[in-house]
Amino acid sequence: MSRRPQPAWTSFDDLREKLRRRWAAGEFLRALARGEPWQPVELPLRAPTSAELAADFGAAQDWLGRWRQVDDTLVRLEWKTVGGRLVGTNTVPAKVRIERPEQLWRLLRAAGEVERFATLLDRTHRAAPALAGWVTDHPMKALAQADRWDRLVDTVRWIERYGGPDRYLRQVDVPGVDTKFIEQHRGVLAELLDRQLPPERVAAEHPPSRFVQRYRLRGKPAYVRLRSLDATPPAGLAPYRELTVRAGELAAVPIAATRVFVVENEITYLALPQVDGALAILGGGYAASALHAVPWLADRELIYWGDIDTHGFAILDRLRAVFPHVRSMLMDRVTLLAHRPHWGREASPVNTVMPALTPDESALYADLVTDTFGPAVRLEQERIRFSRVEQALRVEQVGPFVVPGDVLLNGDDDGGPG
Known part of the structure; x- marks a missing residue:
């Protein structure tokens, strides 16, 4: 025999749960915090109907008995009459009314949190009035930060007073605060700084995850690693054959090279053979973006060689947006198809408009995006046969790079030394 389902009549626990949801929402x-006059809280109760009383009078009496035991200093019950000829008339609770805020805090067992919030709000009004609005709007988030709130406010005030493009995040000097603390609480600090700082101090185009850039602090300098491909290091690099320098400093000291090769892979960069009057720059991944700060590259013959994948073309597109004359090397369809056994799979391809690509580059990029050759095909530059690299550089020695399809560059060879 199946058991009769429990009636869906409102219990005191149901009532408390509804109020807790409203509490958790910060209502x-x-x-x-806004100083709004207290409005008594009223909640209707789902009570037995006449038919339900007749069908299960015992369960209804048990339910009614539990409500009669509720502490009347917490809530006031409003009653109504139900019943009929089968069970007679009965009075049942129809509504709960909470008259005073103290009753609600006791019912929710939240009196301590209310006191803590009031103290936190008062301290914020005195220390950083602009942040009191954030506390008011986000009371539960503020309470969650109560144990560290003073440090958060002090950090915001320090950045307001002393932050700027000449200060690293590491220089924030607040007791109990270090860079790890700032990184761990970056989200809430960003919300507070957006309130505290004037609009010109917030670079809103950067998300809070780019904390340094968003609040115009001093970022890590971009470094450029470069080496001479000439037997004699050129002026600006000599007496060194290889250096790693800040991009800003490199911008101020032009190097007397006629050609500059930008390559992604480190071992490929190191293995590039001699090319008269040439310079190699390691632009691994999106590090090539650091070259935007080196204006004298506009006066050099600039060749970019990256992986044949969507990200490789994205880097080329960005670089060409700054240096329209940049040419690509070994990033063509023939090179890709000649190395089919060495294809890999790109983990997270990009798919966006790249207006700076040439028609041939755009066609190959489109084929990669649409998986014409297979899913997420990529050819990393270190997988290209080195004889092909040497052939490409020999062509560069004697004149401008020949378009892909040139017999010397893309034809079959025996794989031996160039």
């Missing part, structure tokens, strides 16, 4: 503390 009550927000009204308190």
Whole structure:
């Protein structure tokens, strides 16, 4: 025999849960912080109907008994009459009314949190009035930060007073605060700084995850690693054959090279053979973006060689947006198809408009995006046969790079030394 389902009549626990949801949404503390007059809280109760009383009078009496035991200093019950000829008339609770805020705090067992919030809000009004609005709007988030709130506010005020493009994040000097603390609480600090700082101090185009850039602090300098491909290091690099320098400093000291090769892979960069009057720059991944700060590259013959994948073309597109004359090397369809056994799979391809690509580059990029050759095909530059690299550089020695399809560059060879 199946058991009769429990009636869906409102219990005191149901009532408390409804109020807890409203508490968790910040409704009550927000009204308190705004100084809004207290409005008694009223909630209707799902009570037995006449038919339900007749069908299960015992269960209804048990339910009614539990409500009669509720502490009347917490809530006031409003009653209504139900019944009929089968069970007679009965009075049942129809509505709960909470008259005073103290009753609600006791019912939710939240009196301590209310006091803590009021103290936090008062301290914020005195220390950083602009942040009091954030506390008011986000009371539960503020309470969650109560143990570290003073440090957060002090960090915001320090950045307001002393932050700027000449200060690293590491220089924030607040007791109990270090860079790890700032990184761990970057999200809430960003919300507070957006309130505290004037608009010109916030670079809103950067998300909070790019904390340094968003709040115009001093970022890590971009470094450029470069080596001479000439037997004699050129002026600006000599007496060294290889250096790693800040991009800003490199911009101020032009190097007397006629050609500059930008390559992604480190071992390929190191293995490039001699090319008269040439310079190699390691632009691994999106590090090539650091070259935007080196204006004298506009006066050099600039060749970019990256992986044949969507990200490789994205880097080329960005570089060409700054240096329209940059040419690509070994990033063509013939090179890709000649190395089919060495194909890999790109983990997270990009698919966006790249207006700076040439028609041939755009066609190959489109084929990669649409998986014409297979899913997420990529050819990393270190997988290209080195004899092909040497052939490409020999062509560069004697004149401008020949378009892909040139017999010397793309034809079959025996794989031996160039």
